[in-house]
Amino acid sequence: MKTLREINQEYHFEKERLRQWLINKEIDAPEEIYDLECDQVLEDYIKEEQYVIRHTPIRKKYQLVDEYEAPELIPMPFTILNIHDCVILDTETTGLYKDDEIVELSVLDMLGHELYHSLFKPEKKMGKAAIRVTGLDHEQLAHEPLFKDEWRKIKKAIGKRRIIGHNVAFDYRITVATALRYGIEESEVKRLFYNMIDSKEIAKKYIKTSSYKLEDLCRLFHITDPQKHRATYDCLMTLQMLRALENHLINRGITKESLVYDPLVIKKEKEIMNNRNKAIIYSYKAEKSITDISLFFGVSCDEIVDIIIEEYKKEEFVLHVDKEIEEKVIFLTRGKQTLEECLQATGKYVPSYLVKLVLLKRGFNYE
Structure with a gap:
């Protein structure tokens, strides 16, 4: 089986056009695309598509926030999962350590409408892993507002509704760390995250699977990954996963009261x-x-x-x-x-x- 590097010695495609073509065709590839092992079917397909590959336009890797369009969703009562009067929250950060901070925060309502979104200029530089995952770097964030200047808007967007997040404890911890960095009282964050709900724990309660990562749960329910590891899209995937889980439980005839077959x-x-x-x-x-x-x-x-x-x-x-x-x-x-x-x-x-x-x-x- 040949690698993509060996195959490309014949065609000499531009690497970024080849990468974009793989993305467009939804072909899974490692970070170093030339290490992709190609079976005969893929090799034949590349040969057939060579003109397309040479002329594939290179798009921006990550969609701008102002291009986000809320999907049309039918309201769902969530009678089994019992999640009412909630918002979905997600953050992107400079890294995963205690001294890291938030560089992006999004809040969606339960119909996928964006209630709040902003990028933030961090004091700490982005870690390499965070840059690779989000596509954001320090230069891109240099002219964004500081977290403290947006705090009032964040609180207003959430209001008194409960926060849902996937592994929401991390979002809480990083929000506390970021707030303290900019002189915001920890008690304000605690009030905001009071009675928070972890969508990962909800999934664990109702289904047995090998992984409860958001992307794996979405794959389990055949939810299309938008391929954008950004806060708004992670919120949307969390919402879609919860809707799919509620629908799955309804199909199985599980009641809210007994959680047994009725x-x-x-x-x-x-x-x-x-x-x-x-x-x-x-x-x-x-x-x-x-x-x-x-x-x-x-x-x-x-x-x-x-x-x-x-x-x-x-x-x-x-x-x-x-x-x-x-x-x-x-x-x-x-x-x-x-x-x-x-x-x-x-x-x-x-x-x-x-x-x-x-x-x-x-x-x-x-x-």
Whole structure:
């Protein structure tokens, strides 16, 4: 198996264009992309895409905050998780030590609307690991406001609502450290974080999995990673994970009171799910994207496609698939007979829900 470095000796692609192409195609690669090991399928795909790679525009690695657009989400009561009157908070920092400080803080409401966001000019320089993860450095932050000058706005955005965060104890500790650095009383931070909720602990209570890192939980629920390790997007992923968890528990017929299987609840929720499924099909037929439908209904993209497949079996309708995605799946699944073989062949390059949709359009038998 060749490395990307060996393959590129033939093509001489610009490294940054090659990196951007890998990102665009959702191909997982190590930090040093030339160390990526390429199987024959990927090698053939690079050969086919060489013109595209040479002309791939290099985008900014991280999206600017003013480009953030809140998703359209249907309100969710969270009757099982019992999280009400809350906000989602996340921070980015100069590092992970006691003397580090906050360089970015975001607060979202429970519909994903941004209540507050700001970058901050730190006294301490960014650590190398923090620069690599966030894409922020000291020069970029040189003209941002100081944390102390934004403290009043932060408190106003949160108000009396409870703070939810993933590993929120870290956000609390770093907020205390940053506040003390700039002469803000620790008691003010304590009041703000009083009765805080850790989304990681919520997940631990209801599901068993090997990792409770936010990105792993999102992967478990098939939530698309925006590939931006920044505060606002981490807040959004936390919210999406909680919505997916609530939906998962409803589907299993778990009640708030007993947290056991209740036949009456199952019957009632099945009716709700049937109505929801009808709304999902209606939205898809109206040419809403699967990712938008996923956000709105709090359902994974894979589950949405499964709903589409079941409805398509009853009555055929127009399937909307991006032409480039369709061509890629057709190329990668040549000679494959089973769904498992097709998903294995496309695993690195195309999300599974899109593969299943293309196969459905191509007449694959899902019986």
